[in-house]
Amino acid sequence: MKVEQLYTNCLAQGAYYISHKGEAAIIDPLRETQPYLHLLKQNKDTLKYIFETHFHADFVSGHVDLAKATAASIVFGPNAQTDYKSYIAKDNEEFKIGDLTLKALHTPGHTLESTTYLLLNENKKPVAIFTGDTLFIGDVGRPDLAIKSELTQEDLAGMLYDSLRNKIMPLPDDVIVYPAHGAGSACGKNMSKETFDTLGSQKKINYALQNISKQDFIKELTTGILPAPQYFQKNAFLNKKGYKNYSEVLKDGSRGLSVDEFDELIKNLKPIVLDVRKADEYAEANIPGSLFIGLDGQFAPWVGTLISDINFPIIIIAPKGKEEETVMRLSRVGYDNCIGYLEGGMEAWIAAGKKTEKVATVNAEQFLNQYKKGAKTLDVRKPGEFDSAHLSNGQPKPLDFIFDWIDSNDKAHPYMVHCAGGYRSMIAISILKANGYTNLTNVNGGFGAISKVSDVDTEIVSQACSSTK
Numbered sequence: 001m002k003v004e005q006l007y008t009n010c011l012a013q014g015a016y017y018i019s020h021k022g023e024a025a026i027i028d029p030l031r032e033t034q035p036y037l038h039l040l041k042q043n044k045d046t047l048k049y050i051f052e053t054h055f056h057a058d059f060v061s062g063h064v065d066l067a068k069a070t071a072a073s074i075v076f077g078p079n080a081q082t083d084y085k086s087y088i089a090k091d092n093e094e095f096k097i098g099d100l101t102l103k104a105l106h107t108p109g110h111t112l113e114s115t116t117y118l119l120l121n122e123n124k125k126p127v128a129i130f131t132g133d134t135l136f137i138g139d140v141g142r143p144d145l146a147i148k149s150e151l152t153q154e155d156l157a158g159m160l161y162d163s164l165r166n167k168i169m170p171l172p173d174d175v176i177v178y179p180a181h182g183a184g185s186a187c188g189k190n191m192s193k194e195t196f197d198t199l200g201s202q203k204k205i206n207y208a209l210q211n212i213s214k215q216d217f218i219k220e221l222t223t224g225i226l227p228a229p230q231y232f233q234k235n236a237f238l239n240k241k242g243y244k245n246y247s248e249v250l251k252d253g254s255r256g257l258s259v260d261e262f263d264e265l266i267k268n269l270k271p272i273v274l275d276v277r278k279a280d281e282y283a284e285a286n287i288p289g290s291l292f293i294g295l296d297g298q299f300a301p302w303v304g305t306l307i308s309d310i311n312f313p314i315i316i317i318a319p320k321g322k323e324e325e326t327v328m329r330l331s332r333v334g335y336d337n338c339i340g341y342l343e344g345g346m347e348a349w350i351a352a353g354k355k356t357e358k359v360a361t362v363n364a365e366q367f368l369n370q371y372k373k374g375a376k377t378l379d380v381r382k383p384g385e386f387d388s389a390h391l392s393n394g395q396p397k398p399l400d401f402i403f404d405w406i407d408s409n410d411k412a413h414p415y416m417v418h419c420a421g422g423y424r425s426m427i428a429i430s431i432l433k434a435n436g437y438t439n440l441t442n443v444n445g446g447f448g449a450i451s452k453v454s455d456v457d458t459e460i461v462s463q464a465c466s467s468t469k
Contacts, residue, residue: 001100001121002043003128005178006035007195010298011059011332012184014195016130018119020098025049026072027117027130028180029062031246031332033069036062040070047072049095051102053132053180054114055080055239057145057232058187058301060334063239065246077115078106083241089115105167107134109160110141110187112149116168118175128176129199134160135168136179138192140208142225145187147236153225157218160208169209173200184298186229226383226400231304235334244336253316253327253338259352262315262342271313271339274303276326277346278319279426283359283442285346287317292430295322295329297423304333305400306431316341317349359429360441364449367416367441371459378409378417380428381447385420389451389462399424402431411436418443418450 004017008030016027017039024045026036040047047070050063054077063074064084074086075095081088089095089104101120108114110133117130133141143156176196183193203209207220257265265271266287273290275282276299282292293302295318307314314337318326323341330338342349350356362370371377371391379386379394386396397405399419409415415437419425422444429440443450451460 001098001127003119003178004039005195006030007182009184010329011300012182012191013059014178014180014182016178018097018100018102019043019045020100022046023048023096023098025051025095025097025102026066027051028053028056028132029066031060031062031065032328033062033066033246036066037069046070048097049073049075049102051075051095051117051130052080052239053077053116053130053134054111055147055236056133056180057228057236058181058185058304059332060235060238060243062246064242075104077104077113079108080113081240105129107131107160107163107167109143109156109158109163110134111146111156112151112159114141114163118171126172126175128178129168129171130178130180131168132180133187134163135177135202135206135208136181136188136191137177137194137197137202138206139188139190140164140206140221141187142189142228143221144225145228145232145236147233147240153222154218157221158214160221161214161217164208168199169203171199173198173203175199177202186226186232186301189224229301229305229400230308231310231333234310235304238334243334246331249331249336249338250324250327253314253330253340254324255340256323256343257315257340258343259348259354262340262349263354265315265339269313271315272307273317274314274326275317275430276319276322277317279422279442280361280444281346282426282430283361285350285356285358286430287346287349288355288357289434290317290430291434292426294423294426295319295326300329300333302399302424302427303330303335306402306427307335308403310334311337314338317346318342320345357433359426359433361444362416362441363444364453367418367443367450368453368459370416375416376413378415378428379447380417380419380424385447389447389460391447391450392459392461394418397428399428402428406432406435409437412438414439414441416441416443418446421446421448 091106099122103118144153
């Protein structure tokens with residue numbers, strides 16, 4: 001028996017490869033199929049089933065392309081309806097992989113079709129559960145993502161309470177819990193950095209599995225949920241209806257464009273110019289109006305959060321050798337309209353004498369010198385981060401909701417911008433600059449560096465000593 005977790009850190013997502021006696025199943029695959037095809041070839045397995053735990057909202061699954069490449073059956077749980085060929089499992093229906101069994105346990109609550117797959121060994125002993133977004137390590141899935149549901153999030157939270165207690169908690173304590181996501185995903189509120197655990201351990205430490213009333217569970221689950229990123233519903237519909245073939249997406253997006261071709265597209269087509277280099281490289285020289293979202297951070301989720309039109313044309317500026325990776329990572333969240341990249345990168349653009357801009361940067365000590373003189377400071381971290389600890393005069397301006405507050409400030413005023421480490425603040429600056437802000441400075445190292453400066457203690461307000469909340 002082989003069970004392999006295929007974890008993708010930038011999406012905080014776990015896919016799973018299960019095989020026995022030459023047959024295999026894959027659960028919740030990512031968009032690109034080649035890694036799975038390679039595993040199948042390497043293990044000399046035939047893919048029999050592709051199991052989907054639900055219609056994912058935070059990424060586009062690879063189930064449609066993988067089924068076409070292997071002739072495997074796509075399996076969803078009860079209540080699912082798709083626009084492509086799939087098999088809709090019944091509650092408690094069993095599927096064989098070699099001498100192993102995967103049993104579909106319908107566990108609605110995160111969504112109506114959410115299904116947990118219970119793995120039984122050759123002797124029908126429970127070994128593991130693949131819970132999708134029903135049960136995370138330390139958390140459970142948010143109840144506000146069902147597609148076109150007339151049910152409220154309170155209704156779905158109540159369903160999740162019942163699913164956990166009727167289907168999952170009665171299982172043996174030594175069963176391993178394999179969720180679809182870990183820390184960093186927006187599909188829950190407070191997921192652990194661990195990517196698997198035993199069910200017995202989760203019964204002790206996961207708040208959702210404690211001896212609490214349904215009413216208290218619903219209140220806990222529905223309190224403090226940030227609005228879902230705008231791309232979530234779009235990805236869920238792509239997973240339900242189907243999508244453009246990945247190989248075509250890769251071919252279209254991996255087209256090298258000369259400096260003149262790139263410049264001509266900017267002038268005539270007016271696409272999104274997406275710069276995926278490192279923040280310090282963007283600061284040193286960037287194309288006016290370009291959007292910075294670096295590959296070295298949570299690239300795909302920020303693309304999905306900040307680019308509202310999933311079909312808008314994109315051209316990219318990437319480090320040499322990272323062009324195809326950029327197209328691939330865009331496709332993971334349904335941004336399939338990349339039409340090429342700048343051949344030779346920014347070096348070619350600069351060599352051609354094209355216009356560039358810089359972003360002013362300071363270190364933590366330089367920032368604090370200006371801050372103590374009254375410099376206005378924009379803190380673009382998430383609300384929970386700000387509540388935990390922040391500069392006493394820092395303005396909470398979360399990047400997640402930048403388009404809600406972008407017009408509320410004097411765009412000509414000087415602002416110092418920081419996040420936790422410097423990645424998100426540079427994203428924010430690129431958006432603010434493109435929308436008319438003219439005097440912005442990025443704080444290298446962000447709040448992490450600021451908080452380590454010896455004389456800053458009195459400037460930081462922590463939730464522990466705050467009178468709010």
